[in-house]
Amino acid sequence: MFDAGRRDFLGLAAIGSALAALGTALAGVLRLPKPAVLPGPMRVYKLGDPAQFAVGSVVKMDAEQLYLFRDERGFHAISSVCTHLGCIVAHSEREGFACPCHGSKFDTQGKVTGGPAPTGLAWLEVSLSPDGQLQVNGETEVSRGTRFQVG
Ligand code: FES
CATH class of the missing domain: 1.20.5 (Single alpha-helices involved in coiled-coils or other helix-helix interfaces)
Incomplete structure (x- = not known):
């Protein structure tokens, strides 16, 4: 039972x-x-009239997670996202970029000079939108040193 x-x-x-x-x-x-x-939304950022950026300027764009540079050779954009674990790097004109999280360091061109970051910071494509605004494509990397010249 x-x-x-x-x-x-x-x-x-x-x-x-x-x-x-x-x-x-x-x-x-x-x-x-x-x-x-x-897939996330396309990361193409319109940054407005190119003339608003003076030659020699560096602008940190928080929402777009990049730094926009304009020098005598043109515009370039470098991602501010650390290639280690994604923290936002700080920029200094003389020393380059430094990550506050685990100490990675990058030179002024975004190349790794120290720390755990496996690769350099991405250079992003800069172009002009059809309506004449400067734009950065956060999805498209370009080779280091590439400049975009406006007209
Ligand atoms: S996230 Fe930048 S060093 Fe770790």
């Missing part, structure tokens, strides 16, 4: 476990069609 109750309990437990496993598998299958990482 005791054995029969125990067998019933074990049978119910086995069925319950099987249903739980089936439910988990089904939940996994339902997740499959959706990508695990969704």
